[in-house]
Amino acid sequence: MQIARERNWPESWLNDEANQFIPSWGRQIDWRPLYDKDQISIWVAPIDALLAMKLHAVQGRPGRDTDDVAKLLRLNGIGDVRAAEAIYEDFYPGDGLNERSLLLLERMFHIGLPELPDAPPVIDLGGDAVRGKK
Amino acid sequence: MTAGTLLRAARRSSGLGQQVLAERAQTSQPDVSAVERGRRTPTVDTLVRLLDSAGHKLIAVKTSHPDAVETSARIADALRSGAAQAALRRFLDYSDGLAATSGVERVMLTAAEPYPSGSPVWDAALAAVAEYWLDQEGLPKPHWLNDPSRTLPSPQTLDVSIYDLPPRIDEVPPPFARRNVLVERGTLASI
Numbered sequence: 001m002q003i004a005r006e007r008n009w010p011e012s013w014l015n016d017e018a019n020q021f022i023p024s025w026g027r028q029i030d031w032r033p034l035y036d037k038d039q040i041s042i043w044v045a046p047i048d049a050l051l052a053m054k055l056h057a058v059q060g061r062p063g064r065d066t067d068d069v070a071k072l073l074r075l076n077g078i079g080d081v082r083a084a085e086a087i088y089e090d091f092y093p094g095d096g097l098n099e100r101s102l103l104l105l106e107r108m109f110h111i112g113l114p115e116l117p118d119a120p121p122v123i124d125l126g127g128d129a130v131r132g133k134k
Numbered sequence: 135m136t137a138g139t140l141l142r143a144a145r146r147s148s149g150l151g152q153q154v155l156a157e158r159a160q161t162s163q164p165d166v167s168a169v170e171r172g173r174r175t176p177t178v179d180t181l182v183r184l185l186d187s188a189g190h191k192l193i194a195v196k197t198s199h200p201d202a203v204e205t206s207a208r209i210a211d212a213l214r215s216g217a218a219q220a221a222l223r224r225f226l227d228y229s230d231g232l233a234a235t236s237g238v239e240r241v242m243l244t245a246a247e248p249y250p251s252g253s254p255v256w257d258a259a260l261a262a263v264a265e266y267w268l269d270q271e272g273l274p275k276p277h278w279l280n281d282p283s284r285t286l287p288s289p290q291t292l293d294v295s296i297y298d299l300p301p302r303i304d305e306v307p308p309p310f311a312r313r314n315v316l317v318e319r320g321t322l323a324s325i
């Protein structure tokens with residue numbers, strides 16, 4: 001709440017609404033710690049899990065995450081629809097991509113994926129996780 | 135939201151030129167221009183006087199979400215930088231904010247007429263999304279939503295990503311379809 005007031009954000013800015021995109025039954029996400037100190041813990045998903053979760057998100061929300069999916073396909077070295085489906089089903093077994101998502105993937109590979117984005121600088125947030133201590 | 139953004143939108147909404155507003159507010163046209171361009175930050179009293187001269191009142195609304203005036207300015211900034219993705223994020227922030235609010239708060243986020251973004255399709259989309267969320271609760275709609283400039287002559291998409299599939303016409307909500315803006319209902323789902 002304090003951060004919300006300071007930054008004029010909605011009080012609900014920190015929430016767990018994105019949980020619905022986190023796979024429940026498939027391959028476990030190998031979360032990477034960025035920061036872990038006191039009562040604050042920040043973790044990031046690896047790019048294969050990010051791709052799977054973005055594919056899960058675009059299924060019902062056209063137009064929101066299209067470029068993110070294309071970049072993540074490139075980052076993961078995914079070259080065709082079947083390989084993209086395989087990653088998705090790894091994390092969401094039994095779900096399968098819907099027809100619209102498959103058409104989107106076909107379009108992406110037909111047009112060609114974007115160039116590899118530049119890697120962001122390494123951020124040192126301090127805390128035990130980054131320094132390797134625990 | 136800046137004083138300049140607020141003033142420029144209010145002035146245009148009242149159909150006034152800078153010179154006419156300046157005369158009414160007993161100041162100069164360069165002064166009005168400086169405020170609108172952000173080169174001069176007026177005191178609150180001065181801003182109130184300027185807005186009053188444009189037939190508007192300055193009020194405070196308890197909300198943390200951007201309104202249509204601020205959103206249009208943000209979209210304009212993004213488009214000037216060639217960042218269509220950023221424009222989409224601003225548009226979706228606005229839509230998500232409307233979805234997260236209700237009643238009077240939702241009405242207030244659509245009440246003030248925004249200054250045009252410079253892009254007819256985004257201007258039409260802004261009016262469409264405001265009407266879409268107001269209709270969800272049967273709330274009153276401001277007149278600017280029906281301005282003819284916010285309806286396109288022919289159907290267009292927001293043209294954000296080269297990878298986007300053509301929208302499914304039967305998935306475009308009526309407020310968007312009427313304005314010839316092809317945005318699917320699913321795109322507006324916040325989560």
